[in-house]
Amino acid sequence: xxxxxxxxxxxxxxxxxxxxxxxxxxxxxxxxxxxxxxxxxxxxxxxxxxxxxxxxxxxxxxxxxxxxxxxxxxxxxxxxxxxxxxxxxxxxxxxxxxxxxxxxxxxxxxxxxxxxxxxxxxxxxxxxxxxxxxxxxxxxxxxxxxxxxxxxxxxxxxxxxxxxxxxxxxxxxxxxxxxxxxxxxxxxxxxxxxxxxxxxxxxxxxxxxxxxxxxxxxxxxxxxxxxxxxxxxxxxxxx
Numbered sequence: 001x002x003x004x005x006x007x008x009x010x011x012x013x014x015x016x017x018x019x020x021x022x023x024x025x026x027x028x029x030x031x032x033x034x035x036x037x038x039x040x041x042x043x044x045x046x047x048x049x050x051x052x053x054x055x056x057x058x059x060x061x062x063x064x065x066x067x068x069x070x071x072x073x074x075x076x077x078x079x080x081x082x083x084x085x086x087x088x089x090x091x092x093x094x095x096x097x098x099x100x101x102x103x104x105x106x107x108x109x110x111x112x113x114x115x116x117x118x119x120x121x122x123x124x125x126x127x128x129x130x131x132x133x134x135x136x137x138x139x140x141x142x143x144x145x146x147x148x149x150x151x152x153x154x155x156x157x158x159x160x161x162x163x164x165x166x167x168x169x170x171x172x173x174x175x176x177x178x179x180x181x182x183x184x185x186x187x188x189x190x191x192x193x194x195x196x197x198x199x200x201x202x203x204x205x206x207x208x209x210x211x212x213x214x215x216x217x218x219x220x221x222x223x224x225x226x227x228x229x230x231x232x233x234x235x236x237x238x239x
Contacts, residue, residue, distance in 0.1 A: 035050045132176055
C-alpha cells in the first residue's frame with residue numbers, strides 16, 4: 001500500500017486520466033478528494049467528490065481549508081483539470097484564449113497557492129502537475145493549450161524551489177502525457193488516431209491507467225529524491 005494513510009486532492013478527477021489516478025491512488029491506500037466542476041458519477045468508498053471551479057480562487061481557498069480541517073493534512077495534490085478550445089491563432093477568440101489559460105494554468109496556480117503552503121508547514125508533500133506533449137513541442141491550432149501546458153512546466157520548476165526554501169520535503173513534478181485514450185480522443189476520427197499512433201515508437205496511444213501509474217510513482221515515497229522534473233510519457237513520440 002504505497003499511499004497508505006495519505007490524503008490526496010485531484011482536480012478534474014471525474015473522467016479520463018483524473019479518474020484513473022483516483023482509482024490507482026485509492027487502490028494504493030489513499031483517501032482521495034476529487035475536485036471537479038462536474039458531479040462525481042462513480043462510486044468508490046475512498047473517493048470524496050467536491051464540486052469546484054478551479055478558476056475561482058476563493059473557492060479554492062475554501063477547498064484547501066476544508067481538506068485541512070477534515071483530514072488534518074494534504075499529502076498529495078494533482079493539478080489535472082484541463083480543457084481545450086482549439087483554433088488557428090488568427091481565428092482564436094479572446095474567449096477561447098482566456099478560458100483555456102484560466103482553467104489549465106490559473107487553475108493549477110489557484111490550488112497550489114493554498115495547498116502548497118500547507119504542505120510546507122507540515123514539512124512534506126508531493127505536487128503533481130499534468131502538462132502535455134503539446135506543452136513541450138507545440139501543436140497547430142492549440143496556441144492557448146500549448147501556452148498553458150508550457151506554463152505548467154515553468155511553474156513546476158519554480159514551485160520545486162519555493163516550497164523547499166525552509167527545508168520542507170515538498171516535491172513538485174510534472175507529467176507530460178502524449179495522446180491518451182480519454183473521452184476527448186474518442187471523438188477524433190479513427191484515421192487521425194491511427195496517424196497519432198504511428199508517430200510513437202510503441203505504435204499505439206496511451207491508456208489513462210498508464211499515465212495514472214506514473215502519477216502514483218511520483219505521489220509515493222518511491223520518488224522521494226525526484227523534484228522539479230517533467231516526465232514525458234508519450235510512447236517515444238518525439239524521439
